[in-house]
Amino acid sequence: MDNNNPIEVTKDKSLIIENGSKIAVIGGGPSGSFFAYFALDFAERMGIEIQIDIYEAKNFHVAGPAGCNHCGGIVSESLVQALSAEGIVLPSNVIRRGIKSYTMHMEQGTTVIETPLREQRIASMFRGFGPLGADDVDSVSFDNYLLQLCEKKGVSLIYEKVIDLERTEVGIDVQTKTNSVSYDLVIGSVGLNPRSFSFFKKITPAFIPPETTKTYICEFKLGHELINQYFGNSMHVFLLNLKNIKFGALIPKGHYVTLVLLGNQIDKEIVDSFLNSDAVKKCFPKEIDIREISPCQCFPSINVKNARYAFSDRVVLIGDSASSKLYKNGIGAAYITAKAAAKAAIFNGVSESDFQKYYQPACTRLNRDNSIGKLIFMVTTIIQKSAVLKRGIFSMVVKEQQKETDKRRMSSVLWDTFTGSAPYTDILMRVLHPATLISLITNTIKGIFNLNNSKNDK
Ligand SMILES: Cc1cc2nc3c(=O)[nH]c(=O)nc-3n(C[C@H](O)[C@H](O)[C@H](O)COP(=O)(O)OP(=O)(O)OC[C@H]3O[C@@H](n4cnc5c(N)ncnc54)[C@H](O)[C@@H]3O)c2cc1C
Structure with a gap:
C-alpha cells in the first residue's frame, strides 16, 4: 500500500466492491440496466466476480400502462453512436422507425429540416410492449431489450416491487412482499x-428528490400505410403560440404516431388547444377523428x-432519480449517470465520499448544462410568441435547406434543440456565433419589409 496516499490508508475495506459483493438495482428502466451492464463490465476488467439483482415492478411484455x-x-443520434461504441447496437425489432428529418410547423408555415450529418439517424421505439391493444409480437420494447442484455451478462431479474429499504451494520436490506435480502450496494x-x-430518503436522509412537472403523451393508431403517406420518416415538431407548451411533437412509430407535449403543468385544456390547432389537424387525414383512434394517453411527470x-x-441514485x-x-x-456511478462504485468504492468525488461531477455537468437549457427554452418561449422572429427563423431555415452546405447554422441549432443530441452549452455557442445572429437579423428585417410591402400592395 502507498502510505503517502491518505485515501488508500483510510479506505474502509467494507466500503469497496470485491469478489462476492452483492448489488441491488431498484428499477429496471434504462438507468438501472445501463448501471448493471457497465458494473459487470468494469468488475470483469478488475478480475472480480460480483452478483447484481435488478428489481423491476413492471412487466414490459404487457401492452398499455402496466408495461x-x-x-x-x-x-438521439449521439446516444445511438455512444451505445454502439459500447457494444449495444439497437436491433431492428426494437427500432420502430429511423427518423431522417424533422418537419417544423409554425403559424408562418411548414418546412423540413434534414439531419445535419446525412449518415446520422435517430431511432423511435416503444419503452414498453406498446399502447393498449398492441399485438405486434415480433417487436421488442427498448427497456426489455436492455434487461435481456443484462440477463445475458449474468444479472438476475427479479420482477417484484421493492417496498422498503433498511440500513443495517453490514449492508442494506432490500424488502419486497415476499423476501428481504441484504446487499453491499443499492442503486436507486x-x-x-x-x-x-x-x-431512499430513509437510508439517505440528506437526499432531496428532483422537481417535476406534468407532461402529456398519447398514441394514435393510424396503420403503416397512412403513416407512410402522412408522416414518412419525419418527426413533426410544433413551435406554436400556445399557452404552457414549450414543445409539441408527433413521432411515427410502427402502426402508431406518438404525441408528446412538454411544458408547464400540461392539462386537458392545453392538450385540446394543441389538437384543435390548424397546424396539427393538417398532419392527419381529414376524414379521421384522431380522438377515436387513440387507445392510450397519460400525463407523466418529467424531471x-x-x-x-x-x-x-x-447507496447511489441515478438517471431521472438524480440528474x-x-x-x-x-x-x-440515464446512460451518463449510470456509467459514472458504475465506474465510481467498482473502481473507487461505495462510500459517500467516493460518490461525491467520482460520481457527482457527472451530475454537476448535466445540471450546469440544464441551466443553459433553461435559458434556451426561455428564449424559445419568447420566439414562440413573436410572429416577427418566427418569420425570420422560418425564412432562414427554408434558405439553408435549399443549399448543399455544411453551414446550416439555424437548422442544426433547431435539430439539436429538438433531439437533445448536443449539450445546451454547445447549442448556445452556435446561436451566439456572429454568422447566425447576422443571418437571423437580416432575415427578420427582410421579413418585416416584405410584410409591409404586401400590406401596401393590398
Ligand atoms: C413525456 C415524456 C417524453 C419523453 N421523451 C423522451 C424521449 O423521446 N427520449 C428520451 O431520451 N427521453 C425522453 N423522456 C425522458 C425519459 O423517459 C427518462 O429520462 C428515462 O426514462 C429515465 O430513465 P430511468 O431509468 O432513470 O427511469 P425510468 O425509465 O422511469 O425507470 C424507472 C423504473 O423503476 C421502476 N421502479 C420504480 N420504483 C420501483 C420499486 N419500488 N420497485 C421496483 N421497481 C421500481 C419503474 O417501474 C421503472 O421501470 C421523456 C419523458 C417524458 C415524461
Missing part, C-alpha cells in the same frame, strides 16, 4: 416514483430540476 415507462421514445434507478423516493445529495454510504437532461434525451442522461 410502459411513459416516454416519447426517441433515441426508480425514475420519478415518489413512494420509492420515500424509502425539471436535479435531485440533491443523491448518495450516501452504499437528467432538461426536456430532452433523458435516456442519454
Whole structure:
C-alpha cells in the first residue's frame, strides 16, 4: 500500500466492491440496466466476480400502462453512436422507425429540416410492449431489450416491487412482499416514483428528490400505410403560440404516431388547444377523428430540476432519480449517470465520499448544462410568441435547406434543440456565433419589409 496516499490508508475495506459483493438495482428502466451492464463490465476488467439483482415492478411484455415507462421514445443520434461504441447496437425489432428529418410547423408555415450529418439517424421505439391493444409480437420494447442484455451478462431479474429499504451494520436490506435480502450496494434507478423516493430518503436522509412537472403523451393508431403517406420518416415538431407548451411533437412509430407535449403543468385544456390547432389537424387525414383512434394517453411527470445529495454510504441514485437532461434525451442522461456511478462504485468504492468525488461531477455537468437549457427554452418561449422572429427563423431555415452546405447554422441549432443530441452549452455557442445572429437579423428585417410591402400592395 502507498502510505503517502491518505485515501488508500483510510479506505474502509467494507466500503469497496470485491469478489462476492452483492448489488441491488431498484428499477429496471434504462438507468438501472445501463448501471448493471457497465458494473459487470468494469468488475470483469478488475478480475472480480460480483452478483447484481435488478428489481423491476413492471412487466414490459404487457401492452398499455402496466408495461410502459411513459416516454416519447426517441433515441438521439449521439446516444445511438455512444451505445454502439459500447457494444449495444439497437436491433431492428426494437427500432420502430429511423427518423431522417424533422418537419417544423409554425403559424408562418411548414418546412423540413434534414439531419445535419446525412449518415446520422435517430431511432423511435416503444419503452414498453406498446399502447393498449398492441399485438405486434415480433417487436421488442427498448427497456426489455436492455434487461435481456443484462440477463445475458449474468444479472438476475427479479420482477417484484421493492417496498422498503433498511440500513443495517453490514449492508442494506432490500424488502419486497415476499423476501428481504441484504446487499453491499443499492442503486436507486426508480425514475420519478415518489413512494420509492420515500424509502431512499430513509437510508439517505440528506437526499432531496428532483422537481417535476406534468407532461402529456398519447398514441394514435393510424396503420403503416397512412403513416407512410402522412408522416414518412419525419418527426413533426410544433413551435406554436400556445399557452404552457414549450414543445409539441408527433413521432411515427410502427402502426402508431406518438404525441408528446412538454411544458408547464400540461392539462386537458392545453392538450385540446394543441389538437384543435390548424397546424396539427393538417398532419392527419381529414376524414379521421384522431380522438377515436387513440387507445392510450397519460400525463407523466418529467424531471425539471436535479435531485440533491443523491448518495450516501452504499447507496447511489441515478438517471431521472438524480440528474437528467432538461426536456430532452433523458435516456442519454440515464446512460451518463449510470456509467459514472458504475465506474465510481467498482473502481473507487461505495462510500459517500467516493460518490461525491467520482460520481457527482457527472451530475454537476448535466445540471450546469440544464441551466443553459433553461435559458434556451426561455428564449424559445419568447420566439414562440413573436410572429416577427418566427418569420425570420422560418425564412432562414427554408434558405439553408435549399443549399448543399455544411453551414446550416439555424437548422442544426433547431435539430439539436429538438433531439437533445448536443449539450445546451454547445447549442448556445452556435446561436451566439456572429454568422447566425447576422443571418437571423437580416432575415427578420427582410421579413418585416416584405410584410409591409404586401400590406401596401393590398
Ligand atoms: C413525456 C415524456 C417524453 C419523453 N421523451 C423522451 C424521449 O423521446 N427520449 C428520451 O431520451 N427521453 C425522453 N423522456 C425522458 C425519459 O423517459 C427518462 O429520462 C428515462 O426514462 C429515465 O430513465 P430511468 O431509468 O432513470 O427511469 P425510468 O425509465 O422511469 O425507470 C424507472 C423504473 O423503476 C421502476 N421502479 C420504480 N420504483 C420501483 C420499486 N419500488 N420497485 C421496483 N421497481 C421500481 C419503474 O417501474 C421503472 O421501470 C421523456 C419523458 C417524458 C415524461
